[in-house]
Amino acid sequence: MTTATIPTVHLNSSVELPALGLGVFQSPPEETVGAVEAAIGNGYRLIDTAAAYGNEREVGEGIRRSGADRGEMFVTTKLWISDYGHEPALRGFEGCLRRLGFDYVDLFLLHHPMPSDFDATIAAYKAAEQMLAEGRTRAIGVSNFSKQHLERLTSQTDVVPAVNQVELHPFFTQPGLRDFHAAHGIVTQAWSPLGGVNRYRPTDANDVKNPLGHPRVVELASKYGKTPAQIVLRWHIESGTSAIPKSVRPDRIKENIQIFDFELTPDEVAALDALDTGVRGGPDPELIDRQRYPFKVEN
Ligand code: NDP
Secondary structure (H helix, E strand, O other): OEEOOEEEEEOOOOOEEEOEOEEOOOOOHHHHHHHHHHHHHOOOOEEEOOHHHOOHHHHHHHHHHHOOOHHHOEEEEEEOHHHOOHHHHHHHHHHHHHHHOOOOEOEEEEOOOOHHHHHHHHHHHHHHHHHHHOOOEOOEEEEOOOHHHHHHHHHHOOOOOOEEEEEOEOOEOOHHHHHHHHHHOOEEEEEOOOOHHHHOOOOOHHHOOOHHHOHHHHHHHHHHOOOHHHHHHHHHHHOOOEEOOEOOOHHHHHHHHOOOOOOOOHHHHHHHHOOOOOOOOOOOHHHOOOOOOOOOOOO
């Protein structure tokens, strides 16, 4: 099944998730409207934002300005940890809808597990279940959950998360977690699909591990007449993960979706799987709490 030219992945809530979308983390608000419009103009239908990104308003505005039918779009947003707990989560959800300017979202995620207060995490998820039952979101899920976090969550709640959005790129491939997802009908969605997280602090030479520069990726790019980013994004598609590359540059937004006219062989997919270092670029999900991340979303 396809949305425009983009294949979709079936979610456990019987909703189709586009396999490729636009991420907007660190997209400055003043550049977000244009990025969203450019994406939709090039065939994207999935936009991934979050309460904590500070650009939900501009995502909504970009979608409206593009002239796309709301019903054709797939909008994901995420609840920040300052809104965990049942009542705060309900308020947080309303805040997301108000900022986006929509009366529903397609996917509502808990942005992180909060292991130091997992009861508040569970309560927030139960609020999301309520929003699902009321039809105000078409699917619910989580982000940055480990296998253990998922086991704890599912033992205390009713709806299996449709999606777990996690760091995933050729240098951090999470094979164990992906197997767990597959066994439980949870779709894996890749954040930092191009390995962007390893370039957030480019001045620190030790932090720079760019999969787009790896010789195996560059070689495949030359073989297929594609760019390294297109090779890596195609690898996500072949692997069955949904990927949400971020760019604010119209040329790259266009480049990142031009991946549906070629295929990698199973051996090539395996060769990219083998680049895994087992080292994440982002924070350890076990360590997310309100002390380390005191940012609060204003609803
Ligand atoms: P990505 O892997 O998407 O990389 C983004 C970086 O790569 C940006 O610097 C961008 O720059 C650059 N880039 C984009 N396209 C290309 C290209 N074709 N060639 C070369 N460089 C390119 O990393 P992100 O961390 O931004 O992750 C993507 C999305 O995932 C986020 O926007 C967000 O939606 C989500 N996310 C979720 C998290 C979570 O905790 N749930 C955490 C982090 C991200 P430029 O914009 O200048 O083109």
